[in-house]
Structure formats: structure tokens, C-alpha cells
Amino acid sequence: MALILNEEQQLLKETADGFFADKAPVSQLRKLRDDKDETGYSKDLWQEMAEMGFAGLLVDEDNGGTGFGYVGAGVVAEAMGRTLAASPYLASAIVGASVVEAAGSDAQKAELLPAIASGETVVTLAIDETAHHGPEKTALKAEKAGGGYKLSGLKTFVPEGHVADKVIVLARTSGKAGERDGLSLFLVDRKASGLIVDRTVMTDSRNWAKMTFEGVAVGADALMGTEGKGMDALEGALDRARIVVAAELLGISQQCLDMTVQYLQERKQFGVLIGSFQGLQHRAAELFSEIEVSRSAVLKALQVADAGGNVGWFASLAKAKASKTAELATNEAIQMHGGIGMTDEFDIGFYIKRARVLQNLYGGFNYHADRFAALSGY
Amino acid sequence: MSDLEQFRQETRAWLEDNCPASMRKPAQGEADICWGGRRFEFQSEDQKLWLERMASRGWTVPTWPKEYGGGGLSKDENKILGEEMRRIKARSPLTSFGIWMLGPALLKFGTHEQKLEHLPKIARGEIRWCQGYSEPNAGSDLASLMTKAEDKGDYYLINGQKIWTSYADKADWIFCLVRTDFSATKHTGISFILFDMESEGVSTKPIKLISGYSPFCETFFDDVKADKKNLVGEVNKGWTIAKYLLTHERTGIGDMGLPTPLSAIARDKLGLEDGELADTMLRHQIAEHEIDAASFMFTIERAKDQAKAGGDMGAFSSMLKYYGTELNKDRHELILKVNGSEALEWEGQFSNNGEIARSWLRTKANSIEGGTTEVQLNIIAKRILELPA
Numbered sequence: 125m126a127l128i129l130n131e132e133q134q135l136l137k138e139t140a141d142g143f144f145a146d147k148a149p150v151s152q153l154r155k156l157r158d159d160k161d162e163t164g165y166s167k168d169l170w171q172e173m174a175e176m177g178f179a180g181l182l183v184d185e186d187n188g189g190t191g192f193g194y195v196g197a198g199v200v201a202e203a204m205g206r207t208l209a210a211s212p213y214l215a216s217a218i219v220g221a222s223v224v225e226a227a228g229s230d231a232q233k234a235e236l237l238p239a240i241a242s243g244e245t246v247v248t249l250a251i252d253e254t255a256h257h258g259p260e261k262t263a264l265k266a267e268k269a270g271g272g273y274k275l276s277g278l279k280t281f282v283p284e285g286h287v288a289d290k291v292i293v294l295a296r297t298s299g300k301a302g303e304r305d306g307l308s309l310f311l312v313d314r315k316a317s318g319l320i321v322d323r324t325v326m327t328d329s330r331n332w333a334k335m336t337f338e339g340v341a342v343g344a345d346a347l348m349g350t351e352g353k354g355m356d357a358l359e360g361a362l363d364r365a366r367i368v369v370a371a372e373l374l375g376i377s378q379q380c381l382d383m384t385v386q387y388l389q390e391r392k393q394f395g396v397l398i399g400s401f402q403g404l405q406h407r408a409a410e411l412f413s414e415i416e417v418s419r420s421a422v423l424k425a426l427q428v429a430d431a432g433g434n435v436g437w438f439a440s441l442a443k444a445k446a447s448k449t450a451e452l453a454t455n456e457a458i459q460m461h462g463g464i465g466m467t468d469e470f471d472i473g474f475y476i477k478r479a480r481v482l483q484n485l486y487g488g489f490n491y492h493a494d495r496f497a498a499l500s501g502y
Numbered sequence: 503m504s505d506l507e508q509f510r511q512e513t514r515a516w517l518e519d520n521c522p523a524s525m526r527k528p529a530q531g532e533a534d535i536c537w538g539g540r541r542f543e544f545q546s547e548d549q550k551l552w553l554e555r556m557a558s559r560g561w562t563v564p565t566w567p568k569e570y571g572g573g574g575l576s577k578d579e580n581k582i583l584g585e586e587m588r589r590i591k592a593r594s595p596l597t598s599f600g601i602w603m604l605g606p607a608l609l610k611f612g613t614h615e616q617k618l619e620h621l622p623k624i625a626r627g628e629i630r631w632c633q634g635y636s637e638p639n640a641g642s643d644l645a646s647l648m649t650k651a652e653d654k655g656d657y658y659l660i661n662g663q664k665i666w667t668s669y670a671d672k673a674d675w676i677f678c679l680v681r682t683d684f685s686a687t688k689h690t691g692i693s694f695i696l697f698d699m700e701s702e703g704v705s706t707k708p709i710k711l712i713s714g715y716s717p718f719c720e721t722f723f724d725d726v727k728a729d730k731k732n733l734v735g736e737v738n739k740g741w742t743i744a745k746y747l748l749t750h751e752r753t754g755i756g757d758m759g760l761p762t763p764l765s766a767i768a769r770d771k772l773g774l775e776d777g778e779l780a781d782t783m784l785r786h787q788i789a790e791h792e793i794d795a796a797s798f799m800f801t802i803e804r805a806k807d808q809a810k811a812g813g814d815m816g817a818f819s820s821m822l823k824y825y826g827t828e829l830n831k832d833r834h835e836l837i838l839k840v841n842g843s844e845a846l847e848w849e850g851q852f853s854n855n856g857e858i859a860r861s862w863l864r865t866k867a868n869s870i871e872g873g874t875t876e877v878q879l880n881i882i883a884k885r886i887l888e889l890p891a
């Protein structure tokens with residue numbers, strides 16, 4: 125397969141770029157923040173996104189989606205990164221849909237996938253329990269009780285966890301924290317009794333949640349996939365989500381470069397445009413190169429994700445590279461804007477904040493560089 | 503079966519039958535590379551045979567038209583041939599400036615007669631070319647070159663000096679930038695001309711590099727006569743050709759192919775503990791490098807696919823050149839670290855006369871030759887990002 129967007133994907137890209145520039149410019153996120161909006165995104169926007177088919181890119185047509193696949197999902201995520209459009213896209217349409225697809229029973233799929241695709245139901249995934257990503261570190265317990273299970277423990281940083289309708293929880297049914305075996309996935313209603321949800325406002329003005337499970341009782345049919353083998357199903361879905369996160373990071377980097385280049389073409393000091401200074405030209409050119417190289421890693425990983433099978437190596441490559449580049453892009457963007465880059469009035473601040481949150485989500489550079497090395501056999 | 507699938511099957515079978523066993527491992531340094539040319543001494547019978555067999559199919563230059571000695575392959579077929587060669591680790595049968603730089607320029611700007619005259623000899627490895635661009639006072643500012651070519655009716659009379667001419671002492675012919683109009687602005691008085699290095703008045707003087715090798719020369723022209731039919735394109739319009747050729751040179755320098763992964767070398771040298779490289783600091787550095795290297799490899803793939811789909815490479819080749827050469831320098835710094843003091847032996851059997859150290863030093867030129875890193879960054883800033891002058 126050629127490592128470029130095909131015609132259909134190119135068209136989707138143009139549609140998405142236009143849609144988000146028009147419907148969800150950065151000013152929307154700024155307003156949500158200033159209004160201290162408790163949802164953290166515009167429900168109208170999310171509805172419109174669903175109507176555009178963006179909520180169902182990973183859902184097959186029989187279940188009401190478009191089945192566009194991961195390259196398409198990445199293209200839309202990149203467009204969202206460019207304007208910082210806030211929505212449960214990542215939590216629900218990407219992570220939620222891929223985990224349901226990978227681990228769900230037929231009944232769970234029939235119930236959830238159409239509702240995800242229509243935007244009606246927001247599904248999110250709860251994995252991490254500490255400040256550092258690591259699914260295997262899961263300690264939250266699921267004990268057999270009655271005909272079902274009882275969940276006790278803590279989850280943190282659950283994207284959109286404060287508003288999600290359903291939460292997919294990674295829990296330990298046997299073994300101890302650090303072991304890959306013994307983990308299982310459960311589908312839990314956010315309003316279930318014994319589940320305490322605390323909204324957490326993050327640096328990027330988006331909302332995550334801390335979830336305390338105080339003996340939350342679920343039926344046997346809440347189990348997704350095979351008991352004790354949750355990681356086998358989760359890993360592929362999580363890897364695909366990581367690649368889509370990398371695509372959103374790519375959008376952020378590209379937007380930072382574009383804003384910076386524009387500023388270099390306008391701002392004058394010493395009687396000349398600052399873009400004529402070679403010191404700045406070279407920094408911009410280096411950043412351009414890093415972004416192009418990241419773009420290749422992300423597109424390759426998205427294509428491999430669509431092809432099916434194990435994508436771990438590609439996911440870690442894409443997430444590591446896109447994270448490192450986004451760090452560079454956001455830092456350089458502020459520096460090359462000078463004082464104005466530090467002001468809240470100017471938009472760059474929103475980009476650096478969102479970038480750090482996404483860099484950290486599902487494993488940052490070090491996590492994925494380490495995993496990349498391990499998967500490469502060293 | 504699709505046509506391409508059939509092509510793959512046939513290619514695979516042909517390579518199986520025709521690629522000698524000793525040619526199925528990567529070239530171990532300079533000595534293993536087949537450059538061709540009148541005076542080339544083959545390392546082995548196999549090397550000669552491999553060249554002849556591939557040339558007979560036009561597969562030393564797979565995409566060139568058949569009438570000029572090429573294989574006439576489509577870009578898709580060429581990609582398959584590359585994949586099938588990599589599959590059996592077949593090394594390139596022929597490497598040369600003719601294939602890599604002059605050929606593409608002649609195909610685009612040469613006359614039918616010029617192509618017929620020069621391209622098949624490149625394809626068969628009969629004539630080895632060198633590049634006469636840089637002069638003592640025209641490096642990054644190449645267009646300020648002063649080597650003079652006077653119109654003498656049916657020939658040009660050439661006087662001047664080139665420098666850093668790689669393999670000038672081994673090459674048979676030179677493609678050379680000369681000034682044909684001294685009153686014009688610096689970019690508009692340059693012509694692109696070809697002549698035989700055995701012509702009267704050509705002399706070369708090797709320059710020794712920090713690696714201890716002497717791969718390039720000072721090249722002197724003293725009343726050299728160059729046949730007019732060997733001027734490529736129009737007189738005084740050589741700069742366009744020069745630049746076009748440079749984009750090919752840069753893409754080629756940036757694309758280092760698929761060298762042995764650094765991690766494989768490190769595993770070999772440092773060993774594993776619990777499945778991880780024993781040296782944790784180096785492991786981190788290597789992972790960081792290989793993430794960049796893999797991403798860059800996909801960037802080359804993307805650039806090729808884009809070109810195949812009709813996109814214009816243009817200044818993108820400057821990005822590939824810049825990134826690929828900096829990456830290669832980093833790679834060799836890490837190879838040095840992985841090998842420790844062994845890498846620093848300069849003479850002796852054990853180190854194959856300092857192969858690692860000499861290769862490491864050679865890479866320092868990667869970001870200078872073909873236009874420096876700084877020049878590539880200038881090009882990206884001006885041509886792609888459109889930053890003001």
C-alpha cells in the first residue's frame with residue numbers, strides 16, 4: 125500500500141479541516157474554560173460530529189458506523205488537534221469503540237456500537253491508577269460475588285469520565301499488581317451505586333475523572349472477553365488508540381509550526397521581518413523536518429492498524445515520535461513568538477497545555493521508547 | 503494473478519537463479535562496492551558476474567527506458583524489484599554517480615543522441631563519472647564558480663580548477679559546471695558540460711581526508727578541449743540542470759538504505775540481561791535513535807510514494823538530505839560508543855585497519871557534501887516555509 129492518503133481519505137481530511145475550523149475554533153475551548161463549563165465540551169458540536177459520521181469511523185456499517193477505519197480516524201484527530209476541538213471523540217469513538225470491538229460479546233457490541241456511532245452514548249476506558257501509565261500495574265480488584273463481580277479500588281485520569289455513560293474498567297480478577305495475567309475488563313454504568321466520580325479539571329481545560337469503586341456490584345454479563353485475559357484484548361485496542369492520540373499530537377505540532385511561520389512573516393524588529401533572521405529560519409526548518417518525519421511514523425502506524433494484527437511496535441514508534449515532536453513544536457512556538465507567546469490572550473498556551481496532556485496519555489516518550497526497545501528485542 | 507504479482511514471481515525466480523551467493527550479503531565497506539569504469543578492478547568473479555547479469559536485464563537502472571540500457575520498469579515494478587532484492591539481501595550490482603546523479607539529469611535535459619551515447623555505458627558500468635561542481639572559492643555559494651569555457655567553434659576551451667572532486671582520479675568522465683558568460687549575473691552564465699578525464703590538460707591531485715583515505719581530489723583544467731556536442735541543455739542555462747541534479751544527489755545522500763540496525767550491533771557487543779541491553783544508558787540512546795531512524799525510513803517511503811503519485815519532490819529533498827545525514831552521523835557516534843575502545847584502533851588486523859573509526863570519520867562529511875546542513879535548512883526556510891530573505 126502506498127504510504128500516502130488515498131482519495132477518499134484526502135477528501136475526509138479536507139472535510140474535517142473545514143468542519144473544525146468552522147465549528148470548533150480555539151475560541152470555543154477558550155469559552156468553555158472561561159465559563160467553567162461542567163461538561164467540558166459542546167454537546168451540540170458532538171452531535172454535529174456524529175451527524176458527520178465522525179463518531180462512527182471505527183464502527184462497521186451494520187452497526188450504524190461508516191467503517192472508515194484508523195487512517196480516517198487519525199485524519200480527523202489531526203484536524204481536531206489543529207483547532208483543539210473538545211469532544212468525547214477520543215474517549216468514546218476511538219478508545220471506547222475499539223475496546224468494545226476487540227473485547228465485547230455480540231450482545232455488548234449490538235448494544236454499544238450503534239450508540240457510540242450515533243453519539244448518544246459516551247463510553248470511556250479506565251486503566252491507570254497512579255500518575256504513571258502502566259495497565260499491568262492495575263490493582264483494582266474484581267471479586268466473584270453473587271452471580272457476578274464486586275469491584276473495589278481506584279482509577280485516575282479517566283478521559284471524560286465525569287460525563288461518560290459507560291465505563292470500561294480494567295480490573296484484577298487474580299494475580300498481583302505488575303502481572304499481565306489476571307486482568308479482566310468490565311462494563312460498568314457510571315451511575316452504578318458505589319461508584320464515586322470526581323471531576324478533575326486538567327491543564328488543557330478538559331475534564332478527566334477520578335473514580336472510586338466502593339464494592340460496585342456488576343452482573344456476570346458485565347465481563348468483556350475472557351476472565352483473566354483482559355490484556356490480550358485490550359492491548360491491540362489500546363495500541364490503536366495510542367496511534368490516534370499521536371495523530372492529534374501531530375495536528376498540534378503542525379498548527380504550532382504554521383502559526384509560528386506566519387508570525388515570522390509579519391513581526392518586525394530591527395527594521396526587518398524577524399523571519400529573515402537565519403537563527404529563526406533554521407529553527408523553523410528543523411521543526412518542519414521533525415514534523416514531516418513524525419507524520420510518516422503516524423501514517424504508517426495508522427495503515428498497519430487498519431491492516432489488522434499486532435501493532436505494538438508501530439504504536440510505540442508513533443506515540444514516542446509524535447510526543448517528542450509535539451514537545452519541541454510547542455516549546456519552539458512560544459520561544460519564537462517572544463512575550464506574546466506567554467500571554468493567555470494568545471492561543472499558543474492552549475496548544476502546549478493540550479500537548480502535554482496527550483503526550484502523557486497512555487504512555488509518554490519514555491514509556492514508549494522503552495517498549496519500542498523491548499519489542500525490537502533489546 | 504495480477505500483472506504485478508506475476509512480475510514478483512518471475513523476479514523472485516530470476517534472482518534466485520542469478521544472484522551469486524556471495525552477493526547476498528550487505529557490502530562491508532567501500533571495497534565491496536562495485537563502481538564500474540574503464541579501470542575498475544573487480545573484487546571477485548561473482549561481483550563481475552552479478553553486474554553483467556543485472557545489466558543484461560537493464561536492472562542496474564531499472565526505471566530507465568530500455569533503449570538507453572534501462573529495464574523499462576514502472577515505479578511499481580521497481581518497488582517490487584527492490585523488495586525482492588532486499589528479501590535475499592542482494593547487494594546493489596553497481597553504484598555510481600552516473601546512475602545516481604548524471605543519469606536523471608540527462609534523461610530530463612539531454613538530447614536523444616546524448617542519451618544514446620552516455621546512458622547505456624552508465625547502465626553497463628563501463629564509464630565511471632565524477633562531479634565537477636565545487637571550486638576553491640565556490641562551495642556553498644556554488645553559483646559563483648569561475649572555471650572558464652570559451653567558445654572555439656566546434657569545441658569549448660576549458661581553464662580553471664575544481665576541488666573536492668570525489669574519485670576524480672578514478673573516474674573516466676566528468677560532468678562539469680563552467681562559466682560561459684562572464685558578463686551575465688552569476689546564475690545565468692553557467693553551462694553544464696561533459697568531457698573525458700583522459701583529455702589533454704586534465705590533471706588531478708588527491709587530497710587526504712581525516713579518515714586517512716583519499717577519495718577526492720583537486721582537479722585542474724589547462725586548455726582542455728570539450729566537444730560541443732557534449733554541452734547539455736542550452737548554453738548559459740546550466741544552472742537549472744545543476745540544481746535538478748542536486749535534488750537527486752541530496753535524496754541519494756539522505757537515503758542511506760537499510761544498514762544493519764544499531765540495536766543488532768549493540769546486542770552483539772553488549773549482550774542482554776533479562777532481555778534488555780546490559781547498558782541502560784546506551785539502551786535509551788539507541789532506542790531514541792532508532793525511533794528517529796524508523797520514522798525517517800517511513801519518510802523516505804512516503805516521499806517515494808508521493809513522487810510516484812505525481813507529487814513534486816523539489817525542496818523536500820533538502821529535508822531528506824538534512825535529516826538523513828544528521829541521523830547517520832548520530833548513528834556512527836553511537837556505533838563508536840557501543841564498541842568502546844575497540845572502535846578506536848586505527849591499524850591492525852583485528853579492526854580491519856580501523857574500519858569503524860574511519861567510517862565514523864567519513865560520516866562527518868555527510869552533512870557537508872552535496873550542500874551543507876545549513877544550506878539545506880536555508881532552502882527549507884525559503885522554498886517550503888516561504889520565510890523572507
Ligand SMILES: Cc1cc2nc3c(=O)[nH]c(=O)nc-3n(C[C@H](O)[C@H](O)[C@H](O)COP(=O)(O)OP(=O)(O)OC[C@H]3O[C@@H](n4cnc5c(N)ncnc54)[C@H](O)[C@@H]3O)c2cc1C
Pocket residue numbers: 632633634635636637640641642643665666667668669718867870871872873874875876877880
Ligand atoms: C567527502 C566530500 C565529497 C565531496 N564530493 C564532491 C564532488 O564530488 N564534487 C563536488 O563538486 N564537490 C564535492 N564536495 C564539495 C561539497 O559540495 C562542498 O564542500 C560543500 O558544498 C561546502 O562548500 P565548502 O566546503 O566551500 O564550505 P563553505 O561553503 O565555505 O562552508 C563553510 C561553513 O559555512 C556555512 N555556510 C556557508 N554559507 C552559508 C549560508 N548561506 N548560511 C549559513 N551557513 C553557511 C556552511 O554550512 C559551513 O558550515 C565534497 C565534499 C566532501 C566533504
